[in-house]
Amino acid sequence: MERLRKHIEEILPLSDEEFLLITTHFTKKRFKKGDYLVRIGETVPQMFFVVSGLLKLFYTDESGKDHILSFPREDWWETDYLAFNTMARAKINLQCLEASEILCITLKDYQNLCNKLPKLEHFFLEKATAGHIASQQRILSLLSSSTESRYEHLLRRYPSLLQRVSKTLLASYLGVSRETLSRLSS
Amino acid sequence: MERLRKHIEEILPLSDEEFLLITTHFTKKRFKKGDYLVRIGETVPQMFFVVSGLLKLFYTDESGKDHILSFPREDWWETDYLAFNTMARAKINLQCLEASEILCITLKDYQNLCNKLPKLEHFFLEKATAGHIASQQRILSLLSSSTESRYEHLLRRYPSLLQRVSKTLLASYLGVSRETLSRLSS
DNA sequence: TGTCACCTGTGATGTAGATCACAAAAAGTA
DNA sequence: TACTTTTTGTGATCTACATCACAGGTGACA
Numbered sequence: 327m328e329r330l331r332k333h334i335e336e337i338l339p340l341s342d343e344e345f346l347l348i349t350t351h352f353t354k355k356r357f358k359k360g361d362y363l364v365r366i367g368e369t370v371p372q373m374f375f376v377v378s379g380l381l382k383l384f385y386t387d388e389s390g391k392d393h394i395l396s397f398p399r400e401d402w403w404e405t406d407y408l409a410f411n412t413m414a415r416a417k418i419n420l421q422c423l424e425a426s427e428i429l430c431i432t433l434k435d436y437q438n439l440c441n442k443l444p445k446l447e448h449f450f451l452e453k454a455t456a457g458h459i460a461s462q463q464r465i466l467s468l469l470s471s472s473t474e475s476r477y478e479h480l481l482r483r484y485p486s487l488l489q490r491v492s493k494t495l496l497a498s499y500l501g502v503s504r505e506t507l508s509r510l511s512s
Numbered sequence: 513m514e515r516l517r518k519h520i521e522e523i524l525p526l527s528d529e530e531f532l533l534i535t536t537h538f539t540k541k542r543f544k545k546g547d548y549l550v551r552i553g554e555t556v557p558q559m560f561f562v563v564s565g566l567l568k569l570f571y572t573d574e575s576g577k578d579h580i581l582s583f584p585r586e587d588w589w590e591t592d593y594l595a596f597n598t599m600a601r602a603k604i605n606l607q608c609l610e611a612s613e614i615l616c617i618t619l620k621d622y623q624n625l626c627n628k629l630p631k632l633e634h635f636f637l638e639k640a641t642a643g644h645i646a647s648q649q650r651i652l653s654l655l656s657s658s659t660e661s662r663y664e665h666l667l668r669r670y671p672s673l674l675q676r677v678s679k680t681l682l683a684s685y686l687g688v689s690r691e692t693l694s695r696l697s698s
Numbered sequence: 699t700g701t702c703a704c705c706t707g708t709g710a711t712g713t714a715g716a717t718c719a720c721a722a723a724a725a726g727t728a
Numbered sequence: 729t730a731c732t733t734t735t736t737g738t739g740a741t742c743t744a745c746a747t748c749a750c751a752g753g754t755g756a757c758a
Contacts, residue, residue, distance in 0.1 A: 463594075
């Protein structure tokens with residue numbers, strides 16, 4: 327849980343009591359490689375904070391092809407936000423690429439926590455804004471950049487990703503076939 | 513300003529005093545078609561709420577081609593959030609496609625307002641989350657759908673857009689050339 | 699230690715869409 | 729109303745990328 331405290335305190339200082347209150351609302355779980363945290367078609371009772379490990383958030387289209395939205399890793403918040411917030415069924419999957427340590431919070435606990443500690447909404451607002459900005463920049467790069475420069479940009483921004491993720495998965499994040507990406511690398 | 517009140521109260525009930533407090537932090541401005549609210553390279557002192565009118569949020573790449581991120585219209589919040597929040601220079605333009613009535617708020621006023629009325633952060637958190645979700649879905653459609661189905665989806669979701677926006681602009685929102693879009697329509 | 703699943707590179711071929719070019723139609727503007 | 733600017737459709741050509749197919753490599757696990 328210390329990791330969560332440091333993470334929140336980058337934005338919001340916390341007293342010991344406040345942090346204790348926060349921790350009581352989360353459950354720590356361990357997942358193995360391949361485990362699903364969210365599966366298409368099921369409900370999404372929780373939001374997740376990644377303490378350690380690596381996941382993929384992805385959509386599987388009608389033809390069975392995967393499209394990766396993100397690679398959540400240490401210090402990331404992730405879930406199917408649409409399904410989580412509206413208590414609907416998931417439209418996307420969230421699955422472990424590595425064994426992972428995760429803090430989980432239910433919608434009810436999340437709402438309770440925000441009521442008891444309203445300044446946390448400031449924290450989550452910052453996170454949501456950052457997420458929105460990042461998504462917009464991804465849209466821009468999909469609209470305006472070549473596959474090659476998107477690939478270079480990705481590696482520059484997350485150099486460690488290449489060590490942890492297969493090129494097949496990187497291709498499906500970039501929106502090209504793995505063959506095309508392979509030809510780019512060489 | 514009544515429009516703003518109704519808009520906020522869809523999420524958050526407000527007393528008359530609270531709403532009065534809010535209004536004192538905004539400035540109402542009228543813009544003509546073609547006017548810029550945000551221009552690449554300049555600072556972004558304000559965030560905008562569209563009372564009436566239509567705008568485009570777009571990036572111009574090195575080759576001079578435009579890429580449209582959104583068509584903000586009635587009841588939308590928009591700005592270059594990255595530049596606004598970090599007081600940096602804008603990377604994207606925000607320009608009027610129609611004469612528009614806009615409520616403007618500076619970063620300082622925004623922060624003051626949220627301090628004085630913390631429950632507003634709840635409102636903005638909802639908006640930011642919705643924006644993030646919408647952006648994610650756009651990424652998914654860029655990754656997984658054909659141009660044709662993205663076009664159909666856009667028209668289904670915003671049928672009025674076709675009346676207000678040229679196909680050239682729609683093409684640059686969808687990420688295809690206007691020639692290709694023209695061939696699709698026929 | 700052998701087997702199996704997955705990953706990666708590479709060739710051949712097909713296709714969606716970019717780009718260039720032109721003309722007619724529509725919409726602004728003086 | 730006349731003139732300019734913008735929008736739209738359509739043809740011809742070119743290119744990036746998808747798809748299919750195959751083979752060698754690597755790590756996981758029984």
